[in-house]
Amino acid sequence: MPAMRISMLLISALLVCGLRPAFADDAMPIASAATAIDKPLGPLAPTDDQLDVLFAKLKKERAPESSRAISDQIRETFALSGSATVDMLMYNASKAASEKRYGAALDFLDQVTLLAPDFAEGWNQRATIHTVRGNLPKAMSDIARVLALEPRHLGALSALAAMMAESGRDAQALKTLDTYLGYYPADRDAQKQALDLMHKLAGQKT
DSSP states (O other): OOHHHHHHHHHHHHHHHOOOOSOSOTTHHHHHHHHTTTOOOOTTSOOHHHHHHHHHHHHHOOOHHHHHHHHHHHHHHHTOOSOHHHHHHHHHHHHHHHTTOHHHHHHHHHHHHHHOTTOHHHHHHHHHHHHHTTOHHHHHHHHHHHHHHOTTOHHHHHHHHHHHHHTTOHHHHHHHHHHHHHHOTTOHHHHHHHHHHHHHHHHHHO
């Protein structure tokens, strides 16, 4: 995929589900996602039961419209912080971002991550702002934190796959998309991206 298309896909994935040309540590994003699978959710996150039911439905659903509705429910559930203070900061950050006051939005989200470091959506929204501002190394770091807290976070997985593809790490991008599709098999766009990467990798081997 052209670099511009990947960049827009990355921003779209973060914005819809929440929300490097060079990486400080090549193994960090995949390792973070892989080693976090069995970690419990943070204390401010939704309950396991709530999310388990939604993800079970999403995995079984094959109709695109119905699956999209379930994924929206999952996104809304991830946005529940359990703290009125954090919710207000998140609202202020969202309002600032909608007005393109990205510096202010980042200030609010910095406070969220300090007050509620186990709230995955705070890190995800901060990754969105870093991406919009063009700071992909920081966005990558925040995405790694999201996946360490919640390995099933669809927006973060989609963004990670886009970043890997943009940096030429097609095998890692495909692996991340496979993980994503394991949770959300009816996502047609992700299916196409995975198929394109499979064809590209197959062509490299011939």
